[in-house]
Every structure is written in C-alpha cells, then in structure tokens.
Amino acid sequence: MISRTFHCITFGCQMNVNDSDWLTRSLIARGFTPVPPDRSGEAEIYIINTCSVRDKPEQKVYSEIGRIRSMTNDDPAVLVCVGGCVAQQVGRKLFRRFSQVRLVFGADGIAQAPAAIEKLAGKRSLRISLLDFEEQYTEREQAWPDAVPDAAPDAANGTADAANVQMRGRQAPSAFVSIMQGCDNFCTYCIVPYVRGRQKSREPEAVLDECRAWLARGAREITLLGQNVNSFGQDGGGGGMSFTQLLYRVAELPGLARLRFVTPHPKDLAPELITAFGELPVLAPRLHLPLQSGSDRILERMGRKYDRARYMDIVNSLRAVRPGIHLSTDIIVGFPGETEEDFLETLHCMQDVGFMGSFSFVYSDRPGTRASLFTDKIDRAVALERLARLQDWQYNYAWEQLRGLTGEIVDVLLEEPSPKPQEGEIIWQGKEPRGHSVNVRLTGPEPEGGWMGAIVPTRITAAAMHSLRGEQL
C-alpha cells in the first residue's frame, strides 16, 4: 500500500465527473497523491462517486465496494468513501454493511469531504456522514494544483476514473464550471430532485471568478454546468441574474474562445437565450436539449411542461439565428403507457429535428418517483425493441451527417496527442465548434505555448464512426 494515496471512481453525469475532478484537485492540494492507474489496487483511500439516475445503481456500488474489499484483503486501514446520489439515498446503512466504508457524502456534503477524508485518514475508529441538504449553493475551497486532472467517462462502462487522468499541467484547454446544484422540476420519472435536493443557484461573481481562474490557467473553452442551467436564478439565488444575463457576462471574459452549457430544459428556454445564439459568436453552435419524448400525451405524463410544437418552435428559432447549429438530445423509451403510436411520434420528431446525437434509455422505475406508481408499465422486451429501432436510426443518421462534413474547414481546439500516432506524423485530438472530435495531422510549426489549447484551422478529410480526421491548413 502506498501512503496517503487515493483512487477515485466516478459513475454518472458530467456533474459527477466535475465533482470528482474538484475532489481530486483538492486532495492533491492537501498533500494526497492519486495512484497511477496501473496500481489502483494499492491505494489507501478509495472514493466512489455514485449516480442513481438509471439502471441498478446500488448493485453497481456494492459490487465496486466488494471489489475493493477483495483487492485490499479487507484491510481495516483502507478507507472507502461513498459520495453522490446513491450515498444520499442509502446513507449510513453503508457503514453497517461495509466496515471499510467510513465516509458517506451527498451532493451538498462534498464541500466538506476533503477535510473529512483528512480526519478519517488519521483515525480508524471514526465514521463521518455528510448528508444534509443546504439552503444555498455551497461554495467549495478552490484548489489549483499545477496538475489538473481531466477525467472523461469511459464510454464502455459508464465510469470515469479520476486517477486515470492525463496530467495536463496548466494548459487544460477545456474547463467545466458549476453554476447551480439540484433541481426543482420533479419530472415524474426522475430521482434527481430527491437525491440532489432543491435547485440552488450560485452567486454570479463566484461563477465569474472561477471562469477567470481557469482562463488564467490556459483554458480556452468553458462549459457551464447544472441540472437545469437555464432555470438559473429562479430559486432566488444567483444574485437576481437570469441565465442569459450570466451567459453574456461569461462570454465577455478575455481569453475565452468557446462557451458551452449543459443541460438546458426546453420549458425555461427564454427567447433572449435564442437571441444570444445570434449575438454571441463565442457561444458554440451546438445545443444538447433533452426532448425525452415526441408524444404530447407522454410529455404531459412525464411532467415536462412543454409539448412537441413548443420544442419544434425552439429548434426552428435557433436555426433561424444560428444556421448549422448541431442539436443533440436525451430520450426515454418505454415510459409507462407508451404506445407504438407514441413511440413513432418520438421517432418522427427526432427525424424532423435531425439530431446529430442522442442518449437514449429504456425507462426504469426510480424509488419514490410518481412514475414508479403508474400501473401501465411497458413490457421490457417491447421497450428494448423500440430502443433498438431508435438507436438504429440515430446511428445511420449521425454517420451520414458526419460523412457530410468532409471537405469543411473548421477551427479545432487541440486537447491531447492522438493515442495512435502514425510513424513520423504529429496527430492531435481536439474538438471542432459543434463538439465533434477531430484527429488533426499537424503540419505547421509548433506554437510557442505548445499544441495543447491551440486553435488550428483544419480541413476535414474523412469521417470515422466516432470522430473525424483532418489536416491542418
């Protein structure tokens, strides 16, 4: 075992990834060391940041704790910390079930987690639970170690490994900044309001300060994060500012090349936000806007508070001010009561919009939600068959659209060297403005600050299934 070392395992959404990144930085600043990925079994402290939005989240967490237990021979010196939505749900019961678990923390408790870990690392008999919800957004200590980890979820198993990071030094070109916690919408299928609490908007000055700090460290792109970003301020927090006003303030920060945000809700999508896409060149021409269903009847039962016509209206207005904007979405199939007609309305709506990408899921019951009490559940085999049809369309459509980008000239923000460079070639991965990954063959002289974070004009030469290839111009 290596002393004062930790290994962080992350499930779930971008917000969890961002929380784990922060926790990692904060522990490094306190003198802890992330273990190298190939020695993850040798850590002294394990942090599991959990998600309960879908699937069988508790089972996943239990099997992860079991894996750690057998990897470490149930060593009582090992500290296991469980955070996030499952920790909020299961709480202190985890202590009884697993002796190595000595810290549980929820969405609001994470701010105190680094200090708690420090205490627990020195005292084996101690157990700490940080499960209270706060009334206001809890500011966290900022930690800026030279090495900024970037943990991206692993597509294959939905986990991100914060120790499995590439240390990017001071030049991380892409930063994520949280602007709120929680959600007030109570969509009937969703557990988020119960496990992450009511919506709490962050103070705009704190958001702007964090953005400035990232830009000073070499970030060129900022993504504002929240469960419902465009409902910012509606909870009484946020210093009386609306989301669009905040967006304009961030957009004018010097050094910012690209601005993104996830996730907006169609019901609160103000006309001014659409105008912003026409007025702010720095706002990336890409929007992830969850549709969930294309059937008005199902949208109503989901409690989404918009209908298909309103959604299409947003899409058309956006395209009028920003032609060529790429849209992506979230879809739930097999929601209770969904008929074949309802499903076809979803599919046709997706085709009408022409989403470049979608995350689609089979409905799953979440404890305590209204939809879990609905009695007209859909047979799983039927739901899976619908999901397959939908994903099949999406795959083919996205592929066709990606191939159509060949020949275009785009600015690529370089993020990291390509993992599979060709002999004698310099190839870097990056993102073009709509968020597609591009592997660029670099032919020009290396800029003074290095390739990372450079924005290079690129001609797209080919499309592969998950990325594009290009040549620097």
Ligand code: 5AD
């Ligand atoms: N079942 C299936 N999918 C769900 N999502 C949220 N709750 C559920 C559920 N109970 C999906 C929604 C949401 C995304 C993050 O997860 O599509 O936008």
Ligand code: SF4
């Ligand atoms: Fe869940 Fe709806 Fe809130 Fe999104 S808006 S987190 S789906 S309750």
